[in-house]
């Protein structure tokens with residue numbers, strides 16, 4: 001599918017032969033399934049261990065008397081009502097302090113972020129997450145891990161904990177200037193993953209660039225109508241897209257779009273691999289701040305940069321320890337050094 005947005009994005013990227021080869025396999029349905037099977041076959045015992053741990057965790061949550069949280073795969077999302085999941089208030093409180101620390105740096109970060117990376121960037125990095133272990137704890141509660149393990153089929157890995165800051169876009173910005181995650185896309189790490197989003201600033205309407213998405217079944221219908229999931233730019237974190245608004249709106253009714261508006265503290269679990277989504281189209285003079293935690297399969301198909309977390313705070317064999325142990329551990333600060341220390345390369349990686 002020819003799309004000027006895709007072509008521009010692709011030509012901006014200088015990627016090597018190996019990456020192009022990977023993407024040419026990964027962007028076809030059959031190739032993607034092949035990569036999934038190959039990833040699973042590479043770690044059979046780990047997969048078994050994580051499946052068993054997921055069953056034990058489910059039994060533990062039921063025994064505790066809590067009502068297990070479940071995400072309907074047809075929808076690919078679930079709102080979290082106040083009090084439904086422990087840790088949301090802690091996230092808001094801790095992130096409010098972290099935002100206070102970041103405030104004096106915001107203009108410098110905006111000025112330093114090149115071109116399209118002005119869309120959104122992270123306030124935390126590995127060091128600031130390590131200083132706030134409560135953020136990680138809130139992402140690996142028994143209740144949340146049980147919910148995501150059920151959805152992904154085994155105890156998953158927490159890969160990202162971020163505070164995404166989206167500044168107002170320049171006055172002249174309109175659809176032709178939108179790029180990356182401001183356009184409808186699927187995330188590309190796998191065919192399923194879950195992100196927890198918690199609003200850290202009130203998001204009232206279009207002025208605040210709300211996260212906007214189509215439920216998973218509607219997304220599938222729309223991308224089928226558009227000729228299957230199109231190939232995202234080689235080397236991109238997107239498996240498919242970006243699609244223009246006009247393309248998406250041709251096949252989805254206005255009432256099918258879901259928007260994450262609401263007051264600070266509103267929380268959402270969203271499968272960003274199965275739902276077409278966009279956000280951060282923030283109008284000039286406004287801003288949007290969102291907490292984002294990303295949980296993915298251990299055997300994911302396409303790894304993107306991830307945080308370092310201190311797994312050893314949890315005992316060996318616990319689901320929490322498993323959730324903080326990726327297949328390919330990197331040292332602290334490898335992908336995400338402290339963004340407030342003026343390391344501009346970090347800002348360029350964005351918040352997603």
Ligand SMILES: O=C(O)CCC(=O)C(=O)O
Nearest residue numbers: 181211272278279280352
């Ligand atoms: O709300 C946004 O800025 C979009 C976020 C996004 O695309 C993602 O986290 O995958």
